[in-house]
Amino acid sequence: MGGFLDYSPGNSFLHRLNPIVKIFLSLMICVSCFITDSPFFCIAIIFLNIVMAASAGILPRALAMLRTLIKFCTFLFLIQVFFIRDGTVLFSLPFDIYVTDKGVMFSLMMAFRLVGATLPLALMLSITKMNDLSNVLVGTLGMPYKYAFSLTTAIRFIPVFTAEMAGIMEAQTARGVAFDTKNIFRKIGLIFPLCVPLLITSVRKIEGAAISAELRGFNCRKRDSGYKSYPFRAADIGIILFAFALAAAGAFSPF
Amino acid sequence: MICFENVSYSTSGIDIINNVSFKLKKGCFTALIGANGAGKSTLARLCNGLLKPTSGSVSVGGFDTALVRTSRIAKFTGFLFQNPDRQICKNSVRDEIRFSLECVIEDKTEIGIRCEKTLQEFSLNGDRDPFSMSRGERQRLVLASILAAEPELLLLDEPTTGLDYRECMHIMECVSRVNKKGATVLMVSHDMEVVQDFASEVMVLNDGSLLAHGRTKDIIRNEPLLARASLLPPQITELAIRLGGGYENAVTVDDMVLSVKKHIRGAE
Known part of the structure; x- marks a missing residue:
């Protein structure tokens, strides 16, 4: 399976993308997670991450990462949910500790955002050779x-x-x-x-x-x-457009 | 002391150890030899429960390693890793030895006494920073901190790799001394000279399977067996085998000297 962030070789659609585009896509997924107010959109983003990992042949690693993130986020959720005092009280505990609807929503969004924003960057780095990444950072950027x-x-x-x-x-x-x-x-x-x-x-x-x-x-x-070149192909342009569309969908998600 | 019964171990779908069975008696000094990737270090890790067998059972000092925590087994076993830096975690030699003792002993007075005794025995300066010591010295410190706890079983994973002859002998003489006091030693090694000089029995591992387990003298003279495990006998043994004619029984330099002297006297 390989360790966390170890390069996973392959020839999938995502593997073949320009390294800059891979990083751009992952950054836009992160951005869309943070600009949306919809928990359903965040869940959709997490699902998209899983689908991308499966298509790149790194599903077991993605699921392992997801499990770790869920554990961490559950811990954060449980801490955060008691600190938000606004909103309607859902239930109370002794020592003036209570949980509100706003607290639950805020903590839930924080957890979803953290999972949705952490996964793509880790996944993209798992399918990008570090040499390729440094070459494009120098050559292209x-x-x-x-x-x-x-x-x-x-x-x-x-x-x-x-x-x-x-x-x-x-x-x-x-x-x-x-x-x-x-x-x-x-x-x-x-x-x-x-x-x-x-x-x-x-x-x-x-x-x-x-x-x-x-x-x-x-x-x-x-x-x-560097002698290696990293041209932008039609698929790269398509993914850039998809990334922008995703960010826009995050900003204007109606549900 | 150690009993392996049909032990197999696999990780990520790769079989590392295949159906290995053997017993090591209390007080023996056994060398585990084999090519790179044969599974020697894995087998050593199975011995103290750092790894749990996929199938079969490993019993150490009467404890089934699959059922007992490694930290419990560590109370009577010592494990010397190839890289001493992974074991050192304190800022002075004295603290390092004390830390090792604190893991297995509760009596503070006893800890103090044993710590000072170990410092003297291994000629170590207690106030020195371990990370400013040479690799050989750090290896010696780690061995000292392990031996301070007086383990009944000592597991050594290539203890002499990267050490000069003097440090190598220093380490091996300490191990030999502990073995003579009754501790069981299992040493993973590539150094056939060290194996020949110190081990009383040898196990040969190849592709995760145990090829042979017997007396050192018998194993290291068995060239076809060693060749199967990509190993060569020690040079003096190889010379003795090639010379033949009465020399083939010489396994050590001392044996060879005696054989040559006998041969010369016979010729005179």
């Missing part, structure tokens, strides 16, 4: 190579650090640290000391990568150094 490289390297390092953290937790569990406890608060407390080895390993890895890039002539690279 004119971003200085150093910045583009830093951005793509930061994204590339996320799964590396996730794996490193898993390795550190495994090593500490083997030592007797009770990460396998079912008490979530105890587990969170145990995770904090692990920031030290993770930080040290991360800094060492980044330093190694920087030295390696420097030795391979990183600073000699100019805007014209």
